[in-house]
Amino acid sequence: MAGRIPQNFLDDLLTRTELVELIQSRVPLKKSGRNYMACCPFHHEKTPSFSVSPGKQLYHCFGCGVSGNAIGFLMEYDRLDFISAVEELATRAGLEIPRDQSDTGPDLRPLFSLLARCTLFYQQQLKLDSGKQAVDYLKKRGLSGEVAKLFSIGYVAEGWDQLLKAEGTTEALRQQLAQSGMAIEKENGGYYDRFRNRIMFPIIDRRGRTIGFGGRVLDNSEPKYLNSPETPIFHKGQEVYGLYQALQANKSLDRLLVVEGYMDVVALAQFGVSYAVATLGTALTSDHIHLLYRHTGELVFCFDGDRAGRSAAWRSLETSLSEIKDGRQVRFLFLPDGEDPDSLIRKEGQQVFQQRVENAEPLSDYLLSHISEQCDMSHIDGRAKLASLAKPLIEKVKDPIFRELLEQKIQQSVGIQRAITRPVQQQRQSNKPIPSHARPKPVSPMRKAIGLLIQNPGFHQSIEEFHSLKNNTEAGADLLFELLELLQQQPELTSASLLEHWREKPAYQHLMKLANWDLEIPQEIAEEEFLHAFKRIQSNLYEQQLQLLLSEVKVRPLTTDEKQQLKELLSQKSQ
Missing domain, CATH: 3.90.580.10 (Zinc finger, CHC2-type domain)
Known part of the structure; x- marks a missing residue:
């Protein structure tokens, strides 16, 4: 739907x-x-x-x-x-989201359902005789059936239409397979499977839904790893492999270990390291980091110790700098030459590997050591170069405390006391407008009425008649009318749900400010103040209408209806 x-x-x-x-x-x-x-x-x-x-x-x-x-x-x-x-x-x-049938937005649920069936299909293929080669490979890598099941690992045999035969039984399903990245459309018509002769790793989002796959070959063909393409439900730069399993295995996560491949995540889980995740064949993005920081306060990036690994680590550091705040930490673990997390934990065991993780290098230390390699610290010009290299990196840091501490570390290293960058607080202060000392404007009855109603939706019950607001040309009258009309129809609305009705409308930000406006009115007299403001609005409207009729009577005779209206307005004014 x-x-x-x-x-x-x-x-x-x-x-x-x-x-x-x-x-x-x-x-x-x-x-x-x-x-x-x-x-x-x-x-x-x-x-x-x-x-x-x-x-x-x-x-x-x-x-x-x-x-x-x-x-x-x-x-x-x-x-x-x-x-x-x-x-x-x-x-x-625990609610299911309904959808308004009048809207034509895309329905993605069939794609989630299809990929769930694909996951089961690949798992079933692993159990067949044709999957023996894949099972032997997994056993050779030290994986148990329990871990394979935990990660829903499967297999697809050689062939161009294994999945198509099982799940592409209609043209509509074949189109869905193509839309989900599981099949590729031929130029001359028809489709073929994207994944062939591969161990299949489902990529599962935080809600437990399969959104894509990674496949690893069993021979020496290329590419060694093949990922699902970008689809309506899968975006590589926003998802990581293994996060769902890590959340399921840990009530709370002290840290997340970010590794480079699916097999690293699975192998580490086999040895009890249940907090590893991997990016999906793409460089680390700020979206990745923000996703991971929703679930932990510490990220440990694990890379090979070779040149390629250190280059990737440095790019991760640069991406991380702007995301560090509120005590978040980033550290780096570099593996011995020729090792990956899978091989190292099998060689050393879980305890020693865990110790490596706990001793990982803090971001500040890695930053300083990396840029120091490019400078001759025995000379003044070398130390000046280090300060120059550090400056743009420090300026990426948004958190004032971490930024100040990082700058102090650089200052100590180069032997200077003056600031390398301009303090964040100073920047903010220099950008602040000069405060005005003019007297604050008096609060209009309209503004007060809308503000009190947004903050106390139940006050609408004290208003018996408000439809005259439709004739009021005063700014805000139409908004007050809409609020009262909505609350009359849905009296159970809270401030939060009332505001949600205006999210896509121009008045949303104005209403949000009024919802948080401190009117300095004690709650026990707030409703009385609301009624007083509303009566003043009505009184102003009656006065406008009265003056209009009095000006009209000077230039032309009034109609019978206008005379009756004038009589009522004069009566109301005398009350």
Whole structure:
């Protein structure tokens, strides 16, 4: 079922989601009065200014201004798109996402279902006589049947249509196989299997769904490893192999070990190292790093000790610099020549390998040693060169504390005390506008009414008649009318779900600011203030209408309806 997610589902989802619990799973919160506080996860600060309101189900940072509901938090903190954030919350709440049939968006569920069947097909092929060669290979690599099952490892025999025969029984299915990257369309028509005579490694996302495959040959043919291409459900730069299994095996992850291949991940799991993941035949991206940091505070990058391995390690360091914040750590483990994680752990055992991981080189040490190799530190010009090489790297670091400590390390190495780069705090201060000391503008009744209603949706029940707002030309009248009309139809809406109705509309940011606006009105008189503001809006409207009719009567006779309206307005004014 394709299409847009119905608004009533989003309302229900946000009602079921406890924002404090969601944010607490990622950011430590401390109760402060009616709200919870923390140091903001979106900018560096020493004094907590990030507030989470259980009543409104909204968060707001008084330092950087970021604010939102549960969906917005996942989009910001986990770098998810809207659909992925909703899926994450739905999974937590145990809900299935419905779709609006009126929308024509792509339905990806058939592709997930197809790849699940492909996974089973490859597993079944491993058990056949034709799979004996693959089983022997896996046994030779020291893998047990239990680990093979854990990673859903399978096999496909030689042949151009093994999978097509099993899963491509109709033209629609053959097209799906091509769309999912499992089959390739011929130029002259027809299809053939992408993977042939390979051990198959399903790539599984965090929700346990197969999204692609990696295949390893059993002979000396090339390419040795073949991955699924980019598809609507598989993006190499955003996924890693083995993360699902690592999350299943560990309630919490102290660290993640990032290795280079599928077999490394599987072999390490065989020896009890259940926290290894691998990139999918592509260089490490910032999306990879952010994905991994959602689940741990420490990444250890494991590379061969040769020139190629160290080049890859350096690229990973450069990518990591901008992602380090809030105490996150990056370290590097370089293996002895001729070894990979698979061969080394079989040779040394789990305990010794684990010790290597724990003794991995911190990023700051690796950075300094790498750039020092290019400089003659016995001369002033060599030390100056090191400072020059370090400067653009330090400037990539966004976290002020880590940046300052890294700069101090470089300063000590080159023997200087002056700053190599301009402090982040100084940059921020220089970019700040000069504060205005003019008196703040008085709050209009319209702004106060909308702000109080967003923060207290239940106040709509005290308004008996509001349809006259449709005739009000004052700025914000149409918005107040829409809010009241929606709340009349759906009185159960919270602040968070009410705002969600405006996410795609121009007024969203304005409403979000009003939702977090401190009106400095005690809660016990807030509803009274709301009613007073609404009555002033109505009074202003009546005055506008009265003045218009009084000006009209000077130039022409009024109609019977206009006379009646004038009589009512004069009566209301005298009350």
